[in-house]
Amino acid sequence: xxxxxxxxxxxxESDVEPRTLLAYYLRETLNLTGTHIGCDTTSxxxxxxxxxxxxxxxxxxxxxxxxxxxxxxxxxxxQNGQLHPVQKAFWEAHALxxxxxxxxxxxxxxxxxxxxxxxxxxxIREALSGNICRCTGYVNIVKAVQLAARELSGxxxxxxxxxxxxxxxxx
Amino acid sequence: xxxxxxxxxAPATLDEAIRLIAEHAYDAKVLAGGQSLLPMMKLRIAAxxxxxxxGGIGELKGWRETEEGLRIGALARHADLERAAALYGRYPxxxxxxxxxxxxxxxxxxxxxxxxxxxxxASDWGTAMIAxxxxxxxxxxxxxxxxxxxxxxxxxxxxxxxEGELVVAVxxxxxxxxxxxxxxxxxxxxxxxxxxxxxxxxxxxxxxRVAEAGIGICACGPVPLRAAKAEAALVGRPLxxxxxxxxxxxxxxxxxxxxxxxxxxxxxxxxxxxxxLRALREIAEELEGRASIA
Ligand SMILES: Cc1cc2nc3c(=O)[nH]c(=O)nc-3n(C[C@H](O)[C@H](O)[C@H](O)COP(=O)(O)OP(=O)(O)OC[C@H]3O[C@@H](n4cnc5c(N)ncnc54)[C@H](O)[C@@H]3O)c2cc1C
Ligand code: FES
Ligand code: FES
Numbered sequence: 476x477x478x479x480x481x482x483x484x485x486x487x488e489s490d491v492e493p494r495t496l497l498a499y500y501l502r503e504t505l506n507l508t509g510t511h512i513g514c515d516t517t518s519x520x521x522x523x524x525x526x527x528x529x530x531x532x533x534x535x536x537x538x539x540x541x542x543x544x545x546x547x548x549x550x551x552x553x554q555n556g557q558l559h560p561v562q563k564a565f566w567e568a569h570a571l572x573x574x575x576x577x578x579x580x581x582x583x584x585x586x587x588x589x590x591x592x593x594x595x596x597x598x599i600r601e602a603l604s605g606n607i608c609r610c611t612g613y614v615n616i617v618k619a620v621q622l623a624a625r626e627l628s629g630x631x632x633x634x635x636x637x638x639x640x641x642x643x644x645x646x
Numbered sequence: 647x648x649x650x651x652x653x654x655x656a657p658a659t660l661d662e663a664i665r666l667i668a669e670h671a672y673d674a675k676v677l678a679g680g681q682s683l684l685p686m687m688k689l690r691i692a693a694x695x696x697x698x699x700x701g702g703i704g705e706l707k708g709w710r711e712t713e714e715g716l717r718i719g720a721l722a723r724h725a726d727l728e729r730a731a732a733l734y735g736r737y738p739x740x741x742x743x744x745x746x747x748x749x750x751x752x753x754x755x756x757x758x759x760x761x762x763x764x765x766x767x768a769s770d771w772g773t774a775m776i777a778x779x780x781x782x783x784x785x786x787x788x789x790x791x792x793x794x795x796x797x798x799x800x801x802x803x804x805x806x807x808x809e810g811e812l813v814v815a816v817x818x819x820x821x822x823x824x825x826x827x828x829x830x831x832x833x834x835x836x837x838x839x840x841x842x843x844x845x846x847x848x849x850x851x852x853x854x855r856v857a858e859a860g861i862g863i864c865a866c867g868p869v870p871l872r873a874a875k876a877e878a879a880l881v882g883r884p885l886x887x888x889x890x891x892x893x894x895x896x897x898x899x900x901x902x903x904x905x906x907x908x909x910x911x912x913x914x915x916x917x918x919x920x921x922x923l924r925a926l927r928e929i930a931e932e933l934e935g936r937a938s939i940a
Contacts, residue, residue, distance in 0.1 A: 476654060492651065493651075493652060493653070493654035493697070494648055494649045494650065494651055494652060495648075496648070496649075496684075496688075499648070515647050515685065515688050515689055516685050516688075516689075517681060517684075517685050517752060520749075520751060523751060529725075529754045530750065530751050530754060531751055531754050531755055532751050532752065532755075534688075535680055535681060535684045535685060535752075535755070536680065536684075536755065537654075537677075537680070537684070537699075539654055539656075539699075540680070540699065540701060583750075583751065600836075601750065602750055604749045604750070604836040604837050605748070605749025605750060605751040605752060605837055606749075606751075
């Protein structure tokens with residue numbers, strides 16, 4: 476089936492089998508391998524992307540369901556070689572060990588900060604409750620989101636809008 | 647893992663969806679939010695030959711107030727109901743329940759119609775709809791009909807929908823007076839199905855007496871259950887320490903929990919009692935001035 480999906484600001488037209496899951500479409504057809512797959516049960520959140528601006532688990536959306544819609548993946552965060560403030564904050568707060576869960580954590584955090592620029596710790600924990608980290612624990616991840624929120628509240632807000640307006644241009 | 651191969655249909659109207667379901671009968675499954683069906687297809691527990699995606703049918707989305715209450719479209723997502731500030735006052739159980747379902751990412755996709763049709767005994771929506779005395783509106787080739795929620799759940803994963811019928815909406819009656827509600831749930835980990843849960847919906851009259859009581863029990867039987875004895879013990883009486891304690895003792899009498907790795911049946915019964923006590927106390931305090939807690 477023919478689908479047209481805008482991913483990180485760029486329009487892709489592809490012919491996919493209806494059973495193709497969005498996560499596999501992104502990874503295997505578009506080579507956007509930042510989106511990870513960690514489970515079969517919609518539990519881990521490693522595959523989190525934004526679909527029309529909302530965080531969803533892309534292993535549990537069919538690629539055909541994204542037809543005519545916009546997707547943002549972890550590759551869409553970095554702009555012209557500059558890490559997004561959420562990515563920088565994860566680096567600075569040492570919010571990862573193996574990094575497998577990190578793309579999903581980044582996308583869920585990004586979605587949270589769009590809706591709620593100054594979340595409480597409880598709100599951060601709730602927003603990330605669909606994302607499982609098997610190695611680093613959640614303390615530094617929560618700290619990173621708090622740090623990103625502070626960064627974004629000042630001039631960082633402009634950078635966020637920039638990403639929203641233009642998406643990634645690297646491909 | 648990948649789902650099985652299937653033919654994908656995306657009808658734009660309800661009529662077209664009903665025609666497609668009739669045409670493909672047992673070979674077909676409908677897709678709403680996909681948050682239960684797609685995981686089952688990935689694990690090959692479900693392998694439909696035709697998948698009918700309801701996602702493009704505008705008439706199944708959103709909600710509106712009617713003369714009798716609220717009509718919630720089958721495709722209203724958990725997150726929509728969680729954030730529907732306009733409904734917090736008159737239908738407080740909706741957002742209070744929605745925030746307990748799965749995690750925010752799943753709530754951005756999953757729908758109330760899909761949750762009811764899936765008929766999991768731990769369905770939080772099923773439990774809340776029992777408390778709200780809701781009716782399910784179903785539509786099929788023969789037209790549409792209303793199914794009272796107590797007749798909707800037949801067994802685990804089995805509803806009284808006829809072959810070819812769809813859930814198109816849920817109807818929630820309007821409260822006749824001041825209303826307060828609580829959803830209480832114990833989970834093993836964040837975003838999990840309930841070990842046991844309880845939905846409590848109370849409407850009072852001008853004198854502070856309970857005019858309507860709705861209590862749904864989650865994950866303690868083959869389907870979401872009604873605590874009918876506790877409801878009957880509350881109606882017509884004020885919320886006092888005594889009536890609350892009596893109703894709370896009665897709630898587990900209508901439950902039928904199983905012993906399993908999540909807890910013994912005695913433990914789950916006691917949880918229900920404690921939840922009822924807490925929920926009713928909080929509700930009484932919230933309605934204070936209209937209800938007396940003495
Ligand atoms: C990790 C995880 C945790 C979860 N935790 C909870 C929880 O705590 N509490 C809870 O209640 N649920 C939980 N769920 C289930 C979730 O709420 C689902 O969204 C819901 O049960 C199914 O709704 P859906 O719209 O995604 O339906 P789908 O998955 O699309 O469909 C489910 C079933 O219903 C049928 N169906 C769908 N819509 C209709 C319709 N309109 N008419 C007739 N049949 C229809 C489908 O054919 C299918 O058989 C969880 C799910 C996941 C993945
Ligand atoms: S891979 Fe999508 S939730 Fe685990
Ligand atoms: S850093 Fe390894 S799973 Fe989270």
